[in-house]
Amino acid sequence: MRERSGVFILGLSLTLLQNVDEHFSRYVRMLEKQRIIDEHELSQMKEDKECFLEQAVENYIKCLQSGERHNLRVFRLMSLWFHNSGSIEVNKMIKVIVTPFT
Numbered sequence: 001m002r003e004r005s006g007v008f009i010l011g012l013s014l015t016l017l018q019n020v021d022e023h024f025s026r027y028v029r030m031l032e033k034q035r036i037i038d039e040h041e042l043s044q045m046k047e048d049k050e051c052f053l054e055q056a057v058e059n060y061i062k063c064l065q066s067g068e069r070h071n072l073r074v075f076r077l078m079s080l081w082f083h084n085s086g087s088i089e090v091n092k093m094i095k096v097i098v099t100p101f102t
Contacts, residue, residue, distance in 0.1 A: 053080070057077065057093050060077040081094050
């Protein structure tokens, strides 16, 4: 009788482990899909941020070029540049407007 109950418990344990493993696998697949979606959204947000930054710098440059001689917007442009000095495109844009003065 004890052998039968031991076999029954072992079989029940294996069934439970298989169910847990199946649920775990499903959960891992779901998390993997969400991770891929999140990574895509993050990269899209970074691209958008860079695009908006470049547009802002370009528009500040245009404003300064067409504006009055003592325009305080130059400080906002320099602030954008200093805070985003790692951006290659922003550095190129600043170099183009600074080169004639050097």
